[in-house]
Amino acid sequence: MKKLDRYGYAFIAPFWVVFLTFSIYPVFLTLYYSFTNYTGSPGEEIVGFANYARLLTDTFFIEAFVNTIKIWGVNFALQIGLALLLALLFSDLRLKLKGLAFFRSFFYLPNLITISSVALLFGILLDWQHGSLNMMLLKLGIISDPINWLSQPVTAQLSVSLILTWMWFGHSFIIVMAGVSGISKDFFEAAHIDGANRWQMFTYVTLPLLKPILLYIMITSLIGGLQLFDLPLLLTDGIGAPDGSLNTMVLYLYNQAFKYNNYGYAAAVAYGLFLITLVFSAVVFKGMFRKERAAQKGA
């Protein structure tokens, strides 16, 4: 019996070797670096909490945090709204829309394109002088001068949000759709008999039953969103232009480490980011569940 136990360990050993070397070790190495002034070559000195003290007062990091939340927030609202709307249309008993399988993969397609291609594509579409978007708006007479989308903070942030929405609404739609299909038809029929209209059915039946699914989407999207990096890097000059509006937390981390060689400080930024992610996830999780428990008690 005991002998067999050891085989088990042997089988999981390869995973652990890799996991410890490539995941756990770097995590602790980063923690160590965050207390040093490491610049990429050996000879670093321990500087205590200096990097963390700087992080707390770093206006660029705070700006990056606000930017990241803004960009993610707009994207998430649109993404989940669109996903819910589509799920509602496709699950409506009276509408009986066809082609769910086709649309499911069709909406998911943008997610399969590599992010650099997406950035290139939208870079051309949003181009100031020669972009298709401006050409179209000019032809329609909506604007008289081309808008330089990526050179103004508001439009640049909005552009990134919308690109993210375009990339991810299909993904959310599939998950929401799965959640909706899991709701027993009996609820809808009962609500229908009771005279509920579509909006009431949505708010009193669909939404409450979808809560765990929505929570899942929100947490995964939030964690992904807080790590927003590649689009801002590729769309403009890589340091957050225009006027720091596309400076996100991970982009800031990347620039501090690999462009300015402040590895020690970048490590502190990484841990700051980790704590923020942790706090946000906890808040979302708690908030969702407390309401649920309250609801259960009430019932």
Place this chain on the structure above:
Amino acid sequence: MRKLVSLLSIGALSVGVLSGCSDSEGGTSGSNSGSKDDVLKVWSFTDELKEPIKTYEERNGVKVELTIVPIADYPTKLKPALESGVGAPDVFTGEIAFLKQWVDAGYWENLSEDPYNVNEIADDYIPYVFDLGKDSDGNVRALSWQTTPGGVYYKRSLAKEVLGTDDPAEIGDMMSSMEGVFEVAEKMKEKGYKMFPDEGAIRWFSQGANPEAWVNENNELVLTEDKINYMDYAKELRDKQYTALAPEWSPSWFEGMSKPIKVKEGGTETETQVFSYVLPTWGLHSVLKDSAKDTAGDWAVTNGPSPYFWGGTWLGVYEGSKNKEAAYDFVKLMTQDEEFLTDWAEETGDVLAFKPVTDKIKDDFSDEFLGGQNNYEFFLGQADEITPGIVTKYDQQLDTLYGASVLQYVEGKKTKDEAIAEFKKQAKNAYPDIQVD
């Protein structure tokens, strides 16, 4: 039996997992096996060295293994190898963007010492090129075969029509000061042409007549009067509509080289042509000749208000190499071998930094693309005027940060003072140890 099967499968699994890792980690580093001494390992970020390596292999009978890592990953891949010495190259190249950092990091062998003593041939090189390979103690760590001074490439047909001449010397005279450049720009505008593709084009002249390093010996940030004036020049270019609003490397920037392009400003759309592009030596071979095939022969190159250089590749011997002699032989071939360098220059048109060769070949050079102009002589003249000793390891990033701030001012989003303040704040943030007033 069962035991054997389990052991075998564990073995197979671990091999699979571990080889999976080593694959992603060292996919470009080639094989590390075999005795190290008969293979010379060279790392670079372009395939430029393929030809010289062939020559080297033929001459010395030593096998060379070239590893090419794309420029974006080059420093991140190379650094760990150099730090640990595991899988490290014997010879590696460095681009101007990180050259200054690397010469001081001690990765390259000190070439000023025995047995190399390169200081003895210092006079054979273009001064600024030789100087850039020195560390902060003045020891040479890396050499370069090329020099990459810049000029202003313009279209001869437009020059003739608007300025009455297409002679590079005469046009160079007209553009020998910023005021001169703006006069030409105004004339171009009157005829419906645009002087430059975008206002970033003149950033190379932002140093003015008295170039200074971004960071001085006291570790202070230096924002010279000339660099501040550059902000106004850039804004003037934009405000007076002297540019085609085609940012560098954008599709329209390339299009403007050979075709009329459309510009939308002030509620109207006009079709126009771009008169000139500010590019260095390599701009001719890697940019213009590729993207302006239709207008070949209609180009010429001349000077702007001040000499400048853009880019360049240096190479040296890895300090931890076990094969230093062979490694330095390769560096020598690339930077001092008259026979090889003569062939190289004639084949590629690369402007060399090694004077014994350039003195011999510069007089009878001419380029069809430039209407038969001898661009070699022109560039060598420019290279000699470049002030050595003003490049710092901060340049690449500070230039980017400053450029972003200038753009804010050009587009009217910030006042001049705000833009300067923002730049200083950014500079301080990127490099906390620099003194910023």
